[in-house]
Amino acid sequence: MAPADGGGEQPHKAHRQHKSGAKARKKKGKGGGGGDDDAGGEKKNPKAFAFQSAAKAKRLQARSAEIEQRRLHVPIMDRSIGEPPPFVVVVQGPPQVGKSLLIKCLVKHYTKQNLSEVRGPITVVSGKSRRVQFLECPNDINGMIDAAKIADLALLLIDGSYGFEMDTFEFLNIMQVHGFPKVMGVLTHLDKFKDVKKLRKTKQRLKHRFWAEIKEGAKLFYLSGLIHGKYTKREVHNLARFISVIKPIPLSWRMAHPYLLVDRFEDVTPQESVRLNRKCDRKITLYGYLRGCNMKRGTKVHITGAGDFSLSGLTSLADPCPLPSSAKKRGLRDKEKLFYAPMSGLGDLLYDKDAVYITLNDHLVQFSKTDENDAPKKQGKGPDLGKGLVKSLHNPRFSLNEKLEQSSIDLFGTKSAAQAKDVPANQNDQGDANISEQADGNNISNADTLESNEKSYSECSSDSEHDNDIQLSDHEVGLREKVEFFDGRLRRKAVSANFKDDDDDESGDDDVDSEDSGDDQLSEGSVSLDDNEEALVDSDDETGNNSKWKESLLARTLSRRSANLMQLVYGQASTKLDNIRSGGNDSDAEESSDEDFFFPKGHKKQTKNESTSFDDMDAEDYSKFFKAELRDWSDEDLIKSIRDRFVTGNWSKAALRGQEINENEEDDDVYGDFEDLETGEVHTSNTYENRAGNGDAHKQDDLALKEEIAIRKQMNISELDELDEDSRVEVEGFRTGSYIRLEVHGVPFELVEYFDPCHPILVGGIGLGEENTGYMQASLKRHRWHRKVLKTKDPIIVSIGWRRFQTTPVYAIEDRNGRHRMLKYTPEHMHCFAMFWGPLAPPKSGVLAVQHLSNAQVPFRITATGWIQEFNNTARIMKKIKLTSVPCKIFKKTALVKGMFTSDLEVARFEGAAIRTVSGIRGQVKKAAKIEPGDMPKRKGESTEGIARCTFEDRILMSDIVFMRAWVNVEVPTYCNLVTTALQPRDQTWQGMRTTAELRRAHNIPIPHNKDSAYKPIERKVRKFNPIEIPAKLQHLLPFKSKPKDTPKRTKTPVENRVPVLMQPSEKKTYAAIQQLRLLKHEKARKKKIQDEKKKKAYEAEKAKTEQLTKKRQREERRVRYREEDKQKKRARR
Known part of the structure; x- marks a missing residue:
């Protein structure tokens, strides 16, 4: 991005080579470090390191081009102004995988504080310009959806001994729909592997599975095991370093909508109303860092799991976890590693609209006095933030109204005679003593300190005419400066007197010297203050607000000066040069032009030896020239620099007039373009730089676009900065990164009664038109892991934007003629249209569909995914x-x-x-x-x-x-039921409209069958065709191909050729008698067979009984024989 001042490039630190040491000696031994070879050494062959294979060169070039193309993206305008909000890190994983323990270890790493329980967002300061907000993702599907919508980085915890679980894949699909932020996997429970080879193979298998789901090369971190119930410090430190270098991805939905993650929740309903009616609507306040875009007053918001509400109040509060204010620091000291976790019960300060709540441990400090004359007892390590503030509030000398009545504005930088009488003679000495006591680390005087601090700021504002470095408006003196003072000075102890910041001290001394240049002497109090100033200055590595404390010291110095008549009469000449040196504005010089007409004596002598710019000559009309502004034309180098501007010079260098020639570009004549003197043809150089420069036009366009975006943003900021704070908030709204307080009225009492800090509360702003309801058309695809297809008009729960609601979609597909044809079921492995009724969402918004919110009903809860195509008021299916x-x-x-x-x-x-x-x-x-x-x-x-x-x-x-x-x-049902999971106990599953199959299963209703719709078996008789009878005469005439060849030979005489036999009456009687005798024979044989079977069965039964007795007898005989044989063997051994 372009720099803030809009001109010039960002200066970079110059490279400084090593002059001494191991590296310098190593380079000198190789050839002097600058690439020069020794006098006796051989020169390197430039072709030795060229590509030896054309295929390899082509492959490397293609790889470089792919990397460059993947890195390119369309520049996105960053509309955020000021400090960014904390970086949200969502820790997600199945139960018992180590989510809470990882957050505790990270908080311990950042803040040196032990976290007993993880509840709600936990904000910590992780660096000079970075804060991290940790959030543990609950295991229910509602909490996973809300956490995926606000995550900047998702840490997916995976049990290495068990493998991937469905919770991880569900969360990945949810994040893909809602923007897909940065993802990092973390393997835990690796200490359960006893075999190193098995551990290595498991890591490789899980890594490739993780890559297949996200992308190749996705980061997978390993936590080896636990030591004393915690992860090792080195692994936590490495993980924290990975988190610190990750940059959030600007997502379109978040950049277009304001939202905040609630880290503090309060019920401000009057107790009398709750006593009269426990179920009355409540008034609540929500606190959090504003993200996304600016939020204006009157914006409607959606509280996830509760519904849409109008804001009754919107105010900005002081940052409870501020960044270190100093920019010149290499790290954070332990005092500055702040954290803010009100839901977890940790944190020293709690900011509200009209109060600041301080939490102190009883064993560290005791405030009650044993006797009025005795001093309070000291316990703990020493004075800290809470102790100093609470002590200062115990016994205030003056009320706020008395301080306002006693305050006044000094017009000429000194106090009036009336005020001078009221000031004691030893006030300066007392003030210096108080300051020295603070520098030595003694107890802070509660009343004197606050009073002196307030006086220093009032005096600093009164001396703004003489000190251009200190320019404070009334608003800053009353609010901003006090907040910065308490956050910056009193929160940090003063370091020892022998340590100071050289850069800040030099700049501060220069300012004081420039202001005191017209003074003859200073008062004794100011001298003593300057002596103690070095002892009070904190180093950049130790404190974060040096500039504010030094400004207060400078203000005290200016307020205690003795009256100078020359300064009172003539004032101080304000020229452009002085304004530039002191950092003032030109408008101040124009306003005081009449007063600066006269100059004090000796003023020009003071600036005689200083170099004055040409712009300063236009400030005042002088008739005297200074020698420092004239050039010495006797210098040979100066004459040589303008030699080519005359006729006798070299005119071929006309293009270089007024420019400095770079000596390092002398090789351009050798390797640059040259012209053939015989043919006149110009040959251009074919170097790699020229070839790359010709193909980098799109890079220049991207840089121009980025510069244009930066300039446009700077113009917007400059226009808004001209307005006062109230007008700017009305026009622009509250900026992102600010800590705001939302007041909402008319909230159902269930939200307060069933509030659970372990589940995140997301408050999202609703854009124009998004509060209306209508038909939306989405492109939807059933997830490949969902077992069943989706049926039209079956209720599903849809997550779009900030909302979750249940609706009944109608699925369709587009025909070639553009008609949307209704589908009874979703197709396999392809997208289809889904039209449903609900709150409108802009196109390209992600759509996530689930059918059940319970964890035990289905193995994979993600039903379908897609995006919004359009929304209208008519259904076209x-x-x-x-x-x-x-x-x-x-x-x-x-x-x-x-x-x-x-x-x-x-x-x-x-x-x-x-x-x-x-x-x-x-x-x-x-x-x-x-x-x-x-x-x-x-x-x-x-x-x-x-x-x-x-x-x-x-x-x-x-x-x-x-x-x-x-x-x-087809009529699309106008059904939309908001999912209100926050208005019921978290352990209870939200139940909406049930599907037809669930109702039939619950009431044991069979599926109705229509007889006409049932498939009946088709029974058809097999048709038999008689063979074609060809006469024998015709067969002789037919060719061989048409003659029948597969006709089988008949073994029996055809019926028509048989001769019928007629029996006589006597033959009939004989035949009948024979049939009767045959019948009697068959009957006797049947009866005999039955009797034989019975005898056989009886014989087999008797035989089985005999065999059983025989086996029993033989077993007894064997037992007796074996016993006798055993006895004989024993006798033989004796």
Whole structure:
């Protein structure tokens, strides 16, 4: 970005080579360090380090080009002004993975404080210009969605011994929809691996899986294990360094909407109203750092989980966790490593609109006095911020009204005679003694210190005419300077007297000397103050607000000067040079031009030996020239510099007139462009720099665009700075990074009753038009890990912008003719349109859909993702419909059909529509048919209208069914139910509208079946075709190809060739007798078979019984035999 003053480039620190030491000796041994070779050494071959392979050179060049293209992006205008808000780090992970422990270790690393419990946002100061706000992400889907919307960096904690869990992938998908901030993975529980080889393989496997989900090269940090219940300090330190170098990504939605993460929540409802009605609407105040864009008064906000509300009050408070004010510091001292966690119960100060609450530990300090004459007891390490403030408020000498009545404004830099009488003679000595006591580290005098500080600021404002370095308006004296003073001075102890900042002391001494140049002497009190000034100056590495403290010292010095008559009469000459030296404005010199007409004696002698610029000569009309402004033309170098401007000089260097020639560019003549003297052809150099310069036009355009954006921002800031604070807030609003207080009225009492600090509260501003409701069309795709497809008009919970609400979408797909055709279910692996009713959101806003908020119902809770395409007030989704009818009277190619339309008006609407029969005969609707006497309906109650005359391609039958394909608009339900998870206990799952399947399952209702819609098995008889009988005569005449060749040879005589045999009556009787005897034989055989089977079964049963007895007997015999054999073996061993 362009610098603040709008001119010149940013100065960079010059490189200084090592003159002595190991590096200098090493370079000198190699060749002097400047690339020069030794006199006797061989020169290096420039071709030795060139590319040896053209393929390798091409590959490296392509890689460099890809890296450059990935780095390019469209410049985005940063509208934030002032200090940035804290960097939000969301720590997310499954349960029992170490989220709270990691936050505690990081807070311990930054602040040296032990955090007992992690509740709500925790803000810490991590550097000179950076603050970090830690937030633990809850495991429910609502908290994950809210945390993903505000995260600048997400630390995904993964249990290395278990692997990835669905919570991690769900959170990644949520972040991808809502902007996808920076992501870093952290592996924990690695100490459970005992095998090093298995640990290495597990790390590699998890790393590649993490890369596949995000991008190749995504950072995955490893936490090896725990030592005494905490992570190792070195690993926490390395992780903190990674966090410190990450820059937030400017997301379009956040930059266009103001929002804040609530770090403090209070109920300010009158106690009497709550006592009378416990369920009355409450008045609450929300505190947090403003992010995104500026917030104006009257902006409607959305509190996640509660609803939309109007702001009743919006004020800006002092920063409870300010950045160190000093810019020249290499680090932070322990006192400046502040942190702010009101929900966790930590932090010294708590800022409100009309009060500052101080938290002190009882074991560190005791404020009550044992006796009025005795001093309070000292306990603890010494005076600190809280002790000094509370002591100063115990016994104030004067009230605020008395101080205002006693204060006055000095016009000439000195006190009037009336005021001089009221001041004691030893006031200066007492003031110096108080200051020296503060520098030595003694107790701070509660009343004297605050009174002297307030007097110093009032006197500093009165001496602004004489000191151009101290210019304070009334508003700054009353509010800003006191806040900076308390934050900068009293919060930090003074260092020892033998340590001081050289740069600041020199600048401060110069200012004092320039102011005291016209004075003859100073008072004794001011001299003693200058002696003690060095003891009070803090170093840049130790304190953060030196400039304010030194300004107060300088103000005291100016207020205690003795009256100087020359200064009172003539004043001090204000020229442009003095204004430039002292940092003043030119307007002050123009206003006091009449008073600066006279000059005090000896003023010109003082500036005689100083170099005066040409701009200063226009300030006053002098008739005297100074020798310092004249050039010595006897100098040879000065004459040589203008030699080429005359005729005798070298005119070929006319282009270099008025410019300094760079001696390092002498090689341009050797390697630059040259002209062939014979042909006159100009050959351009083919160096790499020229080739790169010709192709970097787009880089120049980007730089010009960035410069234009910076200039435009600076112009806006300069225009707004001319307004006063109230007018600027009305026009611009409260700037980002400021700590603001929101007051909201009419909040349901459940928000206060069920408030849980472990769940983040996000307050987002609502833009113009976003408070209205209407139809929105989104491009939606079912997640590949969601098991079931989505059904039209089934309720889903949608997260768009700051809101979460339940709606019933209708899915559709666009045909080639532009028609949006309704789908009953979402398609597989592709996007579809989803139209639903809800609060309007701008196009390109991310859409996240979930069906269940419970953790136990489905394995993967993300149902679908997409983005908003447009929003309108009409639904344009259509579905196909078929209108059927039957013919009532048929002519040749014309027929009268009924049942398709209900009136003649509908027939007139569909004149010319295409129709067809089930058999495939196409037709067209003509006109409404006139009812003739013979065509009167035969059934009672049948309508006489809606009969249409239609023409067809062919004659149809009375049994034909005529149908027409048409399209009808689908009505999208206007259902929108806000998800109010903050108005109920956090352990209770929010229940909205249930799907049809859930209702049937709950009430045990079977799925209705339509007989006509059921698929019936098709039963068809197999048709058998008789073989073709070809006569023998024809077969002889047929060619060989057409003759039957696969006809099988018949083994039996055909029926037609058989001779029928007729039996005589006697033969019939004989045949009957034989049949009877055969029947008796078969019957006897059957009975015998049955008896044999019974005998066989009885025999087998008896045999099994005998075998069982035999086995038992044999077992007993073996047992007796084995026993005898064992006894014999024992006898033989004896």
